[in-house]
Structure formats: structure tokens, C-alpha cells
Amino acid sequence: MNEDVTLAKWLNDEMDDRELKDFMSTPEYATYSKIKEFSGRLSVPETDMAALYKNISDNKNKANQPRVRRLNPWIARVAAILVLALGATFFLYATHTTTQRAEVAGRETFLLPDNSEVVLNAGSDVNYREFNWSGNRRLELEGEAYFKVAKGQKFDVVTPFGTVTVVGTQFNVKARNGRLDVVCYEGKVKVTSGTDTVLLTPGKTVAYLDGKNLNVPNAKEHKPGWLNYETYFSKVQLRDVISEMERQYNITISLKNNPQPNSPFNGTVPMNNLDMALDALLPVYHLQAKKAGNTIILSAE
């Protein structure tokens, strides 16, 4: 099946002389020839190619932009608020400090998150963070407390006058008025005050006054006496004994002149009977007491 494409051959000057002669003799040739001639003279109206390109440029830039998908801005906003809220909650939670306080003339017994037991003596504060407690057992103590520490990682008691570090033990820490007393009842206790570090074994006692080791004798009890309202003082200044009594009895004790300022007190003072306490203390310094309401005035005999 050979379809006729002779006209195409002619138009493309592919006819041989014979074919051309034959074709030229046909009556249609005149018109074909004119068509060829005239159509060769046609042209396409010009257009502004620069403007066309500019349109394309504008459009292709536009076309490319939607590929960067913009999220609904509310998603970002809500996400940001959530992150902030969560962050703030976590921050507050992580940095939240729990405070336990024993008021003057009071006691406070509580458990730490690991069930370690703490007994706060009168007028004492403890601060600690519950967050990650088992990973960071550290508390700040101002005053006096008895600890029964659960087994676990090291346990730090930070006082203004030194740090007590323990591993599963029972011990007493007293931090008052520049003086730090630590008694170990069970396990081991490391006490650091200034540059001095002491490792206490059960029954051992250490006391620092203004960072100096006082070399006090070891405690004889198995528990701190104050738990049973009997406070044992060893090489303690009279003013500190008086402060302790003020805390325990919630009274004011006024001492004009200490007749023996250089002799510290050694002995046990009951903390549940004021008269007996005064009887234990006053004879040592030859003082007499006068009660005036909530105030006791001490003076020389």
C-alpha cells in the first residue's frame, strides 16, 4: 500500500526531471506553484519574547514556592505553647524544693522519697529536691536532725559549716551557730568541714567550731539523746546550751554576764522539764534563775 505523497516530494524539491515535467503539465500545477510561492512568503507575527520570558520567570518562581509547604501557623503556635508549658512544668518539677521544718519546741519526723527517715529537732529546716532523689541524695540542713538512711547511693547532708556524706547509716547532724556536731550510730559517715575530712565509724563523734576540730569524746548512746528529750552537750559554750534550751522550751533566756566565759559545758540537759534542766545547768556556773512570764533571767548567785 503505497500512499501518494508526490506533492510532498515536489514541495521538497525531491522530484526527478521526468516526474517534474509530468507534474508541470497537469492543469493543477499553476495553483500548486502559486501555493508554494505564496506560502513561502508567509510569516508569523512577532511577539515580545522578552515579555514572554518574564512571564515565565514570574510563574516559575511562583510555581516553585508552593513546594515549600507552610504548616498551618496554629500548629506551630500550639506546639510552641505545649513545649513551653511542658518545659516550665518540668523545670518547676525538677527544681522544686521540698522544705521540712520543725518549729521551736516542736519535732518533725518524715520520710525522704527513698524511705530514709529524718527526725528534725526543734527549730530546724531541711530542704531537698524530690526530683531524681535516688540519683542525687542531697539535702540541706540548718539545725539538728537524726538520719536513718536507706541503703543506696551516697547521701549528702549539706550544712553551712560542712558536709556530711554517708552510705546507708544512722547518724546525727547538728549545725548551729558556727558549730557542727556529727555522731555516727551505724554504717560510715564522712564529714567534711573546710579542708578537714573525717571518716566516722559507729559510735564516733566529731565536732567542729568555726571549722576547727574540737576533739570531743565519742558518744556512748546508740541513738541521739535528744530523741528522748535528753540532750548531751560536749565542750559546748554556755550561750549555745542556752540557745538550745530556748529552742526546746520556746522561751527566752537572758544572761547578762557569763561568770565563766571560757569554760564550755559538758553534760546532759533534759528537754522536757525546764526546772530539771535549769537544775542541771545553773550550779555549774553558779547562776540563779528568775522567771518572768516567758522569759528567764539568769544572774550570778
Next chain:
Amino acid sequence: MKQDQPAGICEEITFSGFFKSHAKALRNFLYYKFGNEEQADEATQEAFIKLWENCANVPPEKAKSFLYTVANNTTLNHIAHKKVVLEYSKKNVNHDTNNQSPEFLMEEDQFAFKLQSAIANLSEAQRSAFLLHRIDGKKYHEIAEILEIGVKAVEKRIHGALLQLRKEIDTFK
């Protein structure tokens, strides 16, 4: 070969160079296809924008055929495919002689007019092939490439176009 340019058509400079060398021919082709300048311009833009959007997937040596594929697939969907009106500007008609009679010149004008309306009445396929040859001077094999058909098919279209044109012109003498 523009193998040295890793970004290919996506490179602004390559793209604009490509536009300069191919846009006019593409527009002409689309003009023959639609017989309308505005639509030819619009379809030219669209073809180049499509090329840009696909620049990453079209290697430079395939870009030209990509353009013509898009152009071939472009159809006039918004305007009914009625009789297209071509507005070809005439070149200088006074080709060889200046001393032709006014009658002769008038006849020439008439013939040109008839030819134009006859071309407008051709089918899209015949018109495109015919004008690519007559105006752009494309070889048959080049036309075949543009229209994405065989050379034989191009020859058939040209033959058919000439037959049709002569018939129409001679009928309305």
C-alpha cells in the same frame, strides 16, 4: 552537550539560554496548531513553566523533546475548536518585478487572502506540518521529530495539505 552543568535546566542561565534558542520555534509551532497568537503565547509559557517544574528530571538533551511533547499534548479546552482565523503578515510581495500591473497586484492580494483562509481551514495536523515546512523551513525529518510522528506521516500530511489547499482555492475562483 551540556554535561558540564550539573544543575542542567534548573540552572537559571541554562534555562534562559534554552528559552532563547527554542522558544520562538515552539511558539510558531503552537501558532500553526492554534492559529491564534494569544493562545500560542500562553501555551509557550505553559510548556516552559512545565519544563522548569520538571527541570530536575529532564536532562538537557531531552529538554527539547519534553517541550514539544507538552506542546503536542496541549489542547484548547477553554475555546471551542471552531474555524481558526490566521493572520499571517505578508512579506514583500514585489519579489522580482516592480512594473506589474495593478490588476496583477490585486490578483496577487486576492490569492494571498484565499490561501490564508484555505490554510485556516486545514486540519490542525496538516497545517502544522505544512507551515513548519513553508515558514520555518524545517526538513521533513525535523517536522517528524517535532510532531512526534514518522517522516512518512509528515509527507502524507504535506501531500494532503497541498491537495486540500488547491481544491479550496480552485473551487472559489
